[in-house]
């Protein structure tokens with residue numbers, strides 16, 4: 001393999017047809033064309049679709065939204081269960097938000113479930129969009145999701161820019177700035193390279209290249225159809241791309257949580273406000289520990305401020321650590337009992353006393369699963 005300087009590789013638009021063809025040739029042999037892996041990408045008789053064939057748009061839409069922040073292997077069982085529960089947009093639109101959230105439980109980034117539900121309610125009342133702008137006007141659908149739906153389902157010439165694609169392009173062009181700063185530049189490249197006669201195949205090929213050859217840590221350039229044109233390869237160490245922002249350590253917080261149990265053996269849960277992180281999910285009440293505050297005092301204070309009740313904080317049930325993308329939390333969970341007052345949803349949508357065997361009917365964030373398990377084993 002020869003070496004070229006990165007300066008020679010800055011403008012690849014003249015080479016786009018050649019690059020596109022070599023990628024498609026590679027994908028014909030090495031692409032991930034397994035119906036068990038991505039069933040929504042196949043015809044009902046299990047074939048990869050011909051360019052003129054359309055796929056089920058609902059199936060592609062749900063898969064694309066699930067894949068926004070989540071890996072393919074995690075998404076697959078969720079997608080299968082979802083399509084069984086909501087096989088049509090009418091079934092999805094007529095379900096309650098609670099039912100929809102239960103099917104999403106465990107996938108994270110829960111506002112995605114609410115937005116799919118909102119979009120389904122819009123789509124039962126009007127024709128489905130056929131272009132990028134129409135899809136992007138729906139809740140929860142950005143440009144790459146819209147491009148994914150249109151190219152996958154309808155073979156429409158819409159580019160995509162997911163994490164895999166950004167990494168491949170950052171290396172191909174040896175782009176010297178972090179991805180997040182130059183989104184428009186990356187979109188331009190994805191669009192330039194797109195094969196307009198086979199957009200579905202091209203987008204899949206680009207994602208497959210990123211997932212199997214141009215991997216984050218050790219790109220296997222010897223297997224890559226683009227090595228001759230790749231500026232990162234020419235540099236000698238392609239893993240230096242993409243250029244990353246310097247990471248600040250994640251902020252850390254301790255959260256005091258109270259599991260209040262009444263005389264009937266029911267526990268008190270509340271539903272988070274719709275907006276914000278984990279909007280609409282249910283949880284055991286609690287809140288942030290203040291500086292210098294004992295955890296028992298924190299829990300008692302939170303219950304007074306957010307539910308208007310006086311509780312006694314008793315022994316610890318469990319401590320759970322959980323990392324989100326932007327912060328790390330330690331939940332210190334104590335068993336509690338009610339001293340006085342009627343719980344009010346001062347900082348939540350609603351509060352409810354529920355039996356332990358009913359907890360499974362409420363969507364809880366992932367961090368709560370271990371608290372519930374500890375409670376049930378008690």
Ligand code: SF4
Pocket residue numbers: 168171172213214215219220221224225226227228230231232233238
């Ligand atoms: S040559 Fe290497 S770094 Fe460049 S796109 Fe291919 S796998 Fe990625």
